[in-house]
Amino acid sequence: MRPLLVEIARDTLMNALQHVTKAVDVHNPIPILQGIHIQARADGIIFTASNASMTIRAESPQDGASVTVRRTGAVVIPSRYFHDVIRKLHDERILLETNEQLIVTVKSGHSQVRLCGMDPYEFPSLSGEQSAPRRLSINSASLKSAIKQVATMASTSETRPVLTGVSVECNHDSITFIATDGVRLATRNLDAEGNISETFRAIIPAKNLYEMSKMLSSEDEITGIEVSNSRVRFATHGLKVESARIEGAFPSIMNAIPQAYLCEFTVERAHLLAAVECVTVLASDNIIKLVASHHLLKLLSRTPEVGDIENAVPLTEMSGEGFAISVNGKFLTDILRHSDCSGVRVRYAGPTSPIVILPDDPNISALFLVTPVRTHN
Amino acid sequence: MRPLLVEIARDTLMNALQHVTKAVDVHNPIPILQGIHIQARADGIIFTASNASMTIRAESPQDGASVTVRRTGAVVIPSRYFHDVIRKLHDERILLETNEQLIVTVKSGHSQVRLCGMDPYEFPSLSGEQSAPRRLSINSASLKSAIKQVATMASTSETRPVLTGVSVECNHDSITFIATDGVRLATRNLDAEGNISETFRAIIPAKNLYEMSKMLSSEDEITGIEVSNSRVRFATHGLKVESARIEGAFPSIMNAIPQAYLCEFTVERAHLLAAVECVTVLASDNIIKLVASHHLLKLLSRTPEVGDIENAVPLTEMSGEGFAISVNGKFLTDILRHSDCSGVRVRYAGPTSPIVILPDDPNISALFLVTPVRTHN
Numbered sequence: 001m002r003p004l005l006v007e008i009a010r011d012t013l014m015n016a017l018q019h020v021t022k023a024v025d026v027h028n029p030i031p032i033l034q035g036i037h038i039q040a041r042a043d044g045i046i047f048t049a050s051n052a053s054m055t056i057r058a059e060s061p062q063d064g065a066s067v068t069v070r071r072t073g074a075v076v077i078p079s080r081y082f083h084d085v086i087r088k089l090h091d092e093r094i095l096l097e098t099n100e101q102l103i104v105t106v107k108s109g110h111s112q113v114r115l116c117g118m119d120p121y122e123f124p125s126l127s128g129e130q131s132a133p134r135r136l137s138i139n140s141a142s143l144k145s146a147i148k149q150v151a152t153m154a155s156t157s158e159t160r161p162v163l164t165g166v167s168v169e170c171n172h173d174s175i176t177f178i179a180t181d182g183v184r185l186a187t188r189n190l191d192a193e194g195n196i197s198e199t200f201r202a203i204i205p206a207k208n209l210y211e212m213s214k215m216l217s218s219e220d221e222i223t224g225i226e227v228s229n230s231r232v233r234f235a236t237h238g239l240k241v242e243s244a245r246i247e248g249a250f251p252s253i254m255n256a257i258p259q260a261y262l263c264e265f266t267v268e269r270a271h272l273l274a275a276v277e278c279v280t281v282l283a284s285d286n287i288i289k290l291v292a293s294h295h296l297l298k299l300l301s302r303t304p305e306v307g308d309i310e311n312a313v314p315l316t317e318m319s320g321e322g323f324a325i326s327v328n329g330k331f332l333t334d335i336l337r338h339s340d341c342s343g344v345r346v347r348y349a350g351p352t353s354p355i356v357i358l359p360d361d362p363n364i365s366a367l368f369l370v371t372p373v374r375t376h377n
Numbered sequence: 378m379r380p381l382l383v384e385i386a387r388d389t390l391m392n393a394l395q396h397v398t399k400a401v402d403v404h405n406p407i408p409i410l411q412g413i414h415i416q417a418r419a420d421g422i423i424f425t426a427s428n429a430s431m432t433i434r435a436e437s438p439q440d441g442a443s444v445t446v447r448r449t450g451a452v453v454i455p456s457r458y459f460h461d462v463i464r465k466l467h468d469e470r471i472l473l474e475t476n477e478q479l480i481v482t483v484k485s486g487h488s489q490v491r492l493c494g495m496d497p498y499e500f501p502s503l504s505g506e507q508s509a510p511r512r513l514s515i516n517s518a519s520l521k522s523a524i525k526q527v528a529t530m531a532s533t534s535e536t537r538p539v540l541t542g543v544s545v546e547c548n549h550d551s552i553t554f555i556a557t558d559g560v561r562l563a564t565r566n567l568d569a570e571g572n573i574s575e576t577f578r579a580i581i582p583a584k585n586l587y588e589m590s591k592m593l594s595s596e597d598e599i600t601g602i603e604v605s606n607s608r609v610r611f612a613t614h615g616l617k618v619e620s621a622r623i624e625g626a627f628p629s630i631m632n633a634i635p636q637a638y639l640c641e642f643t644v645e646r647a648h649l650l651a652a653v654e655c656v657t658v659l660a661s662d663n664i665i666k667l668v669a670s671h672h673l674l675k676l677l678s679r680t681p682e683v684g685d686i687e688n689a690v691p692l693t694e695m696s697g698e699g700f701a702i703s704v705n706g707k708f709l710t711d712i713l714r715h716s717d718c719s720g721v722r723v724r725y726a727g728p729t730s731p732i733v734i735l736p737d738d739p740n741i742s743a744l745f746l747v748t749p750v751r752t753h754n
Contacts, residue, residue, distance in 0.1 A: 277465050310488070312487040
């Protein structure tokens with residue numbers, strides 16, 4: 001094994017570690033899978049961590065300032081100890097060196113750390129899938145917002161694995177994200193950058209997508225997406241995240257969205273969110289009742305033996321008949337927290353149809369559904 | 378039961394609740410002990426919570442602005458629900474009203490909450506101990522700092538109950554706080570405001586003292602302390618905290634403090650703290666080795682099969698012979714975090730004597746001990 005020798009700024013190293021450690025499987029009994037693969041190349045340092053579902057690569061290019069590669073080579077370092085030690089070093093420059101016995105020496109200021117490294121050839125290699133991938137590009141800030149809105153609505157139960165994923169459908173010039181846990185549903189549509197030659201569908205584990213979204217910049221950057229038969233890759237400013245795909249057919253959402261409404265109103269989002277959160281405090285099993293009438297939405301809940309609560313928010317616009325319906329207050333809170341706009345439009349299509357919630361903003365093409373709860377009163 | 382009716386500003390109510398809920402015993406199977414006693418009097422509202430060990434009273438005086446008492450009376454409200462509901466109300470003014478059936482109605486803006494209250498006569502009454510208390514006054518900011526330094530060193534194991542307490546010794550014009558868990562010890566001395574006629578000792582549960590210190594202002598205020606046979610009371614800006622005393626004899630610390638030293642040095646506190654925290658990351662069982670020589674303190678640790686680490690800090694002053702000793706790195710970290718000064722003085726009195734650490738500041742009369750760990754190398 002060729003011993004590496006690199007100099008790296010503490011902040012650059014911490015930044016790379018913070019990203020890749022998201023893919024480290026700290027509970028894996030095989031030590032190498034608790035490690036971070038470090039490869040020093042002539043053009044920079046590549047940090048890689050991988051679990052069965054996700055691989056994250058962070059590249060720190062050689063620039064003569066924050067990264068200097070003095071000798072190329074590779075090693076795998078135990079993630080937890082390495083991260084903990086680097087966090088506690090306070091000097092700006094860090095020297096990493098390995099020897100033939102795979103001992104990693106970290107020098108910084110008055111500190112000298114020696115850690116037992118592992119053989120980089122034992123690290124799982126990145127998939128070299130040969131099928132021609134389909135590619136598209138998307139604005140990073142929009143992608144981050146879309147994933148935040150949609151991914152939290154996916155199921156966390158493994159009973160139906162497809163529902164733990166987000167369905168990504170690409171249709172020439174737009175991309176649609178859909179997630180549902182069977183009780184609520186979120187969908188968001190984004191324009192792709194440039195035309196896309198092909199159409200495709202993929203189901204991506206929601207938790208991978210969510211971790212990836214946290215690494216995306218809110219700046220006006222571009223994220224490249226590459227979809228091949230078994231994997232999806234995202235690439236943005238020095239980071240590559242590869243996720244497994246979930247096999248199976250995602251349920252069709254078109255049947256779930258009611259097409260005609262008995263009542264529709266708009267309401268200030270922050271105001272409605274505060275009222276829902278307040279009423280949910282006393283909601284037995286989180287069930288709150290919504291009663292819309294005369295440009296006012298009443299919210300009610302009760303917990304037997306403890307008490308009840310009533311709240312009201314004014315509606316800015318209302319058409320159709322009033323209605324009364326019960327929903328899960330926590331689910332409604334999740335939707336309102338993630339709808340990212342100042343007003344929302346709420347549609348009621350009857351006592352057994354899901355409530356439809358839309359951001360009242362023509363620039364955000366998102367839609368949320370929440371199924372009502374049957375109650376005896 | 379006389380039904381109360383009060384108007385109170387949300388911030389004033391939240392502030393009182395945040396203090397008194399510290400004494401609510403949320404796991405107590407008796408509902409009334411999970412409650413907050415609210416008494417509306419002509420001069421203001423008194424909030425009280427109490428568990429077996431501590432009682433906290435917060436007074437919100439009637440001032441016509443933030444507190445208006447329209448009808449005096451009392452009730453006990455379930456703490457958790459009440460606190461959660463108030464937290465979620467966003468309007469500035471809150472109206473609290475009870476009826477003959479002890480239903481508490483909370484009105485604020487568009488919200489109306491009804492909670493089942495409990496009979497205030499069932500609430501444990503505050504101790505009306507008749508023994509003449511001994512009184513003293515102390516600067517609140519100094520008291521806060523002293524408790525922070527000392528209380529964290531008390532034992533958390535119930536094996537020797539006296540060690541879960543802080544010994545408070547009052548000797549005419551000064552007061553001494555001492556805590557030890559048998560391995561480390563902290564003591565701090567403060568001047569009392571004015572002369573005190575009597576001397577006394579009391580052992581106060583460290584966790585009560587610590588909760589109380591968090592309520593103390595860092596401003597230049599005064600805290601009154603009253604010690605009676607079974608209780609200690611603290612009073613400061615509208616808050617009264619009463620704690621049980623721990624029975625028993627606190628170990629004498631005079632025997633524990635070494636009187637002659639083989640080596641003594643001073644060192645920058647932040648620098649030493651950073652080095653100890655760094656080295657402790659790789660310390661098996663938290664054991665780190667300190668080696669002092671030639672105005673340099675080396676710190677070393679190792680975890681078998683993982684690696685080792687070495688760090689060094691320069692000493693600003695050193696007298697006597699060099700030494701090598703092993704200590705618990707977490708304990709040393711606790712001491713250094715709480716010593717509240719820019720430099721510390723460290724004294725070594727031999728391989729089996731505790732290390733002495735003193736703030737290098739004539740205004741802070743504190744002393745910490747940490748017992749060395751025997752190692753085989």
